[in-house]
Amino acid sequence: MNANTSRHEPAEEDKEAQLLSWTARDLPTGRHQFHRERLMAQIHDMRQQEQRERQEQQERRTAPAAPAKRRRLRLPRPAIALPALAAALAGTVVAGIVMQGGGGTRDGGVATGPALTTQVGAAAAGAPQLLDQISLAAADASHPRVGPGQYVYIESRMADTFLKVVNDKTSLASHALHRRQVWMSPDGTKGWLIDPAVNDSPEGETLSLPDEQGNTPKADLNSPSYDYLTKLPADPDKLLAKIYKETKGQGNSPDQEAFTTIGDLLGESYPPADLYPALFKAAAKIPGVVVVRDAVDAAGRHGVAVARLDETSGQREEWIFDPKTHVFLGERTVQVRQGTGADALIKPGTVMFTSAIITRSVVDDIKQTPATDG
Numbered sequence: 494m495n496a497n498t499s500r501h502e503p504a505e506e507d508k509e510a511q512l513l514s515w516t517a518r519d520l521p522t523g524r525h526q527f528h529r530e531r532l533m534a535q536i537h538d539m540r541q542q543e544q545r546e547r548q549e550q551q552e553r554r555t556a557p558a559a560p561a562k563r564r565r566l567r568l569p570r571p572a573i574a575l576p577a578l579a580a581a582l583a584g585t586v587v588a589g590i591v592m593q594g595g596g597g598t599r600d601g602g603v604a605t606g607p608a609l610t611t612q613v614g615a616a617a618a619g620a621p622q623l624l625d626q627i628s629l630a631a632a633d634a635s636h637p638r639v640g641p642g643q644y645v646y647i648e649s650r651m652a653d654t655f656l657k658v659v660n661d662k663t664s665l666a667s668h669a670l671h672r673r674q675v676w677m678s679p680d681g682t683k684g685w686l687i688d689p690a691v692n693d694s695p696e697g698e699t700l701s702l703p704d705e706q707g708n709t710p711k712a713d714l715n716s717p718s719y720d721y722l723t724k725l726p727a728d729p730d731k732l733l734a735k736i737y738k739e740t741k742g743q744g745n746s747p748d749q750e751a752f753t754t755i756g757d758l759l760g761e762s763y764p765p766a767d768l769y770p771a772l773f774k775a776a777a778k779i780p781g782v783v784v785v786r787d788a789v790d791a792a793g794r795h796g797v798a799v800a801r802l803d804e805t806s807g808q809r810e811e812w813i814f815d816p817k818t819h820v821f822l823g824e825r826t827v828q829v830r831q832g833t834g835a836d837a838l839i840k841p842g843t844v845m846f847t848s849a850i851i852t853r854s855v856v857d858d859i860k861q862t863p864a865t866d867g
Contacts, residue, residue: 603669603689603690609652609844611827611844613827613829613841613842614788614798615785615786616784617783619784620777624774624776624782625774626819627799627814627819628770628773628777629770630818631770634769634820636769638765638766638855639719640855643856643857644676644677644684644856645762645763645853645854645855646674646676646853646855646861646862647763647853648672648673648850648852649672649761649823649848650672650673650792650823650848650849651673651690651846651847652667652669652791652846653690653846653847654667655667655668656835656838663838664838665838668690671688671689671690672687673688673690674686674687674697674862675687675700676700676860676861677700677719678718678859679719679720680712680718680719681712681716681718681720681721682702683859684700685697685698685700685859685860686698686699713739714739714758715754715757717762719762719763719765722763722768723765727767727768727771729771729777732772733751733778733779736751736754736755736775737751745804745806746803746804748779748780749781749803752776752779752801756812756824759772760823760850763853776799779801782799783801784797784798784799784800785798785800785811788800788811788813788825789813789825790813790824790847790848790849791825791847792822792851794813794815794822795816796813796814796816796822797813797816798812798813799811806832806836807831808827809827811825812824822850823848825846826844826845826847827843828841828843828844828845
């Protein structure tokens, strides 16, 4: 955002900082940089519009009075904006996706470059049957509880691309594939994050509450703690009904938002043993869910995907599983149709957000990893 665009009071800056803080906490983890840049671009556009309106009002002061037009400023809920696009270092081949373009720059602590592309895989029927197999495998998997004083530790690999505004020009900028580590206490009030796309410091930053504004938000479906997840119904019908009810009015459609919500719970949380298979059984009841026979996660692992196309954005969200063990590997989002309006820069075949879960476990201390246990 151009700092010379307009002057504004410190109170405005405080409100914007608070809005961005809430946005980063509420968004699906790993995607908030895209939304932050998009939100800042929208704030920038609004300020320019307000400046033009003030100038027009100044010019009309000497002209005959005319009926005033009331302009409706609308900032969409950031969580329903486009998920972040996947990216890696220029000239690199990652997860079967070829990087196009030349040298990268630095932004947010990791090298940046153009977006990744892939061939759009064909969708097929059979999602309920596949999800039934996945739920059976999930029910048989070892799943220790998280006790008081312990932490859920998740290590992943991910990459994303975001809309970036420089000198009033918008372009796609992408964070390279990078390592992400997060620790969260069972109640969600203590945590730590190491992610070079979020913070330049190799030591990371605290996620402990209250935040910088003194807020201690309650856990919910968009920002769940382990304790919160233990209270969700393990009955698939009741679980899905709760998801539809609590996400009403969010997303581009009720069905897509329900699918995305379950996907976020798979990606960076620790569902209890009885809830984990219920998530897959609930997903099987969402209309429009399909199978993609070959999908690749951010670590280059091939798998079979459970997917759903967002008809509004033209993006397909894919949950990737090992084809033999049905273990969850990661996820990616692929642009299937040409973006429109502000998203016209996004072409079909662009890989939008990619991740791979490397380790998911329970540890006894914050910033402890399984390798250092004991």
